[in-house]
Amino acid sequence: MAIKVHGPVMSPAVMRVVATLKEKELDFELLSVNMQTGDHKKEPFISLNPFGQVPAFEDGDLKLFESRAITQYIAHTYADKGNQLLANEPKKMAIMSVWMEVESTKFDPIASKLNFELVVKPMLGMVTDDAAVTENEEKLGKILDVYESRLKDSKYLGGESFTLADLHHAPVVHYLMGTKVKSLFDARPHVKDWCADILARPAWSKALELHKQ
Ligand SMILES: N[C@@H](CCC(=O)N[C@@H](CS)C(=O)NCC(=O)O)C(=O)O
Numbered sequence: 001m002a003i004k005v006h007g008p009v010m011s012p013a014v015m016r017v018v019a020t021l022k023e024k025e026l027d028f029e030l031l032s033v034n035m036q037t038g039d040h041k042k043e044p045f046i047s048l049n050p051f052g053q054v055p056a057f058e059d060g061d062l063k064l065f066e067s068r069a070i071t072q073y074i075a076h077t078y079a080d081k082g083n084q085l086l087a088n089e090p091k092k093m094a095i096m097s098v099w100m101e102v103e104s105t106k107f108d109p110i111a112s113k114l115n116f117e118l119v120v121k122p123m124l125g126m127v128t129d130d131a132a133v134t135e136n137e138e139k140l141g142k143i144l145d146v147y148e149s150r151l152k153d154s155k156y157l158g159g160e161s162f163t164l165a166d167l168h169h170a171p172v173v174h175y176l177m178g179t180k181v182k183s184l185f186d187a188r189p190h191v192k193d194w195c196a197d198i199l200a201r202p203a204w205s206k207a208l209e210l211h212k213q
Pocket residue numbers: 011012013014040052053054055065066067068
């Protein structure tokens with residue numbers, strides 16, 4: 001049975017899953033969920049994710065939600081397909097997990113808030129809260145200082161090879177690159193190179209092609 005991803009491809013959390021499937025060269029079906037009409041808060045979607053958020057995911061009889069849990073399932077289950085996205089031994093895996101946690105608990109809340117203020121609100125004709133932008137730019141700068149120091153010593157966050165710890169950042173980094181917040185990434189040379197590297201991956205370009213459809 002085909003892998004199914006439910007959710008709009010413009011959503012960063014959906015893109016996290018789509019990029020992983022592209023890295024793994026897996027076929028999948030993308031099923032749209034109309035968030036404007038609130039379909040993510042109603043049946044049948046709510047049976048797939050009781051929290052009413054995209055994405056939801058199906059692989060045969062397995063149903064999952066939470067994008068980072070889904071990417072880890074894909075990377076483990078399809079380890080022999082496409083590009084390897086996991087570290088290959090327990091200590092390296094633990095370091096990779098550290099940076100996956102950093103992404104989800106430290107980077108993402110701040111970066112997603114900036115994405116909401118600077119990308120989503122203008123798209124929806126809403127007014128950007130400049131004070132919130134300033135406050136979160138300051139917070140993001142401090143987080144990126146830590147990234148800069150990590151990436152001085154290590155090509156990727158999890159180690160010397162690209163892993164899910166890097167991939168999980170790609171969607172929000174992609175959107176922020178089109179905003180004034182890009183200067184925060186560019187001001188830190190190792191962070192700048194890392195962003196260019198993770199966004200230049202063929203799988204990421206293939207995932208972005210879905211935005212055009
Ligand atoms: N932790 C969740 C977050 C998912 C999430 O925030 N999805 C957003 C779209 S990117 C959403 O569904 N927002 C609508 C809502 O929260 O009602 C994940 O990674 O899957």
